[in-house]
Amino acid sequence: MAVTAGLFALGAYLGRDLTGGLGILAFLAAFGCLIGMHFAVRKSVELTIGLLGAFGLLIGLAVAPTLAHYASTNPQVLWQAGGATALFIAGFGSAGYATKRDLSALARIGSWALIGLIGFGVVLIFVQIPNGALIYSILGLVIYAGLTLFDFQRLRRSSDTESAPLLAASIFLDILNVFLFFVQIFSRPDQA
Template identity: 80%
Template sequence: MSESVRYSPSGVTDRDRTRTLFAQTMQYVAGTAGLFAIGAYLGRGLPGVLGLLAFLAAFACLIGMGFAARRSTEATVGLLGGFGLLIGLAVAPTLVRYANADPQALWQAGGATALFIAGFGAAGYATKRDLSVLGRVGTWALIGLLGFGVVLIFVQIPNGALVYAILGLVIYAGLTAYDFQRLRGSSDTDSAPLLAASIFLDVLNVFLFFLQLFSGRSDG
C-alpha cells in the first residue's frame, strides 16, 4: 500500500516541505562551512587569547540562535553565519599547527569526514527506526567524553588520545544519523538554521577527530 500524502490548503504536501527543509538546511550548512573557511584563513596568526574569545563568542551565537529562532528566521540565520565565522577564527591556530606538522593529514581528514557524514547521514535519513535514543545517549556520552578529555590533560594514559578520538567518532556516528533523521521527520522549514548548526557541528567535530588520528598526534 502506498504511503499516504497529506496536503495543506495551498496544495503543498508534507513531503514537499520535507524536501524543501532538506535543501535549505544543506544550503545553510554549506554557507556556514564557507564562512568557517574564511574565518580559518583570517585567523591563521590569531593569538591564543583572541582564539579563546572567538570560541566564546561563537558559543554565544549558538545560544542566541535558540532564542532568535522563536522570533526571527533572519536573525537566526545571521547568528548561524556569525557562528561559522567565529568558530573558524577560533579553530584556525589549531589547524595551522596540524598543517605545519603534517599537511597531508588535513586532506586525509577532509576526505574521511566527507565519507563518514555521507554514510551515517544517509543511513539516518533512510531508516524508519526511531533514532531519538541516539540523540539522548549521544548527548550524555559527549559530556562523559569531555570529562575524559579533562582527565587526559592531567593524567598520562597510554594511547589515551587515540581512545578519545575513536570514542568521539563512535558518538558522532550516532549523532549524525540522528540529526539527518530529524531532517526527514520534520516539515517545519523555520527549523532549518538550527538543524544546520547541529549538522555543521557534527561535521566539524568529526573532522577534528579524524585530523587527530591522521596527524599521528594520538601516539600519546
C-alpha cells in the first residue's frame, strides 16, 4: 500500500505537465491494470503486485493535471483535502477495523449506491442542479465511508496473502476517491 502511494506520488509528479487527454489515457491504462489484477491474482502474486504498482503510477499520471491545476491556482485546497482525507480514513478505517459486526451488507449497499452516484454524475453533466457538485461530493463521501468501513474490516479478517494486493488496491481507491471528493468540496468558489 505504501509503495503504491509512493508510485502514485511519483506519477503525479512526472505527469504534472500532461494534458487532460493524456491523463484520460493513463486513467484507462490504470483501469486495465485493475482488471488485470483480478485475473493475475489466481496465477501469480508477483504479477499482481507488479500490476498494483503500475496502477499506482498510472493513476498518479491520470490525476496529475488536476493536482497541478490546484497546486498552481489554490494549493490550500490540496492541504485541506489531504488533512480531511487523513482524518476521514483514520476515523472510518479504525471503526471498520475494530467492529465485530459483519459489514458485508454495507459493501453491497455501497456498491449499488456507487452505481447510482455515477448515474447522478451523468445527470449533472446535462442538468443544472443548484449545488449539484456539492451534493455529489457529500453523497460520495457517505458511500465511501461505508466502503472504507468494510475494506478495513476485510483487512482485519483477511489472512490470505494472495488477495492482499486486491485489498490494498481497494483501500487505495477508497483514499483516492475520498481525497478527490474533498478537493471538490474545498475548491468551491464560496470557500475562497
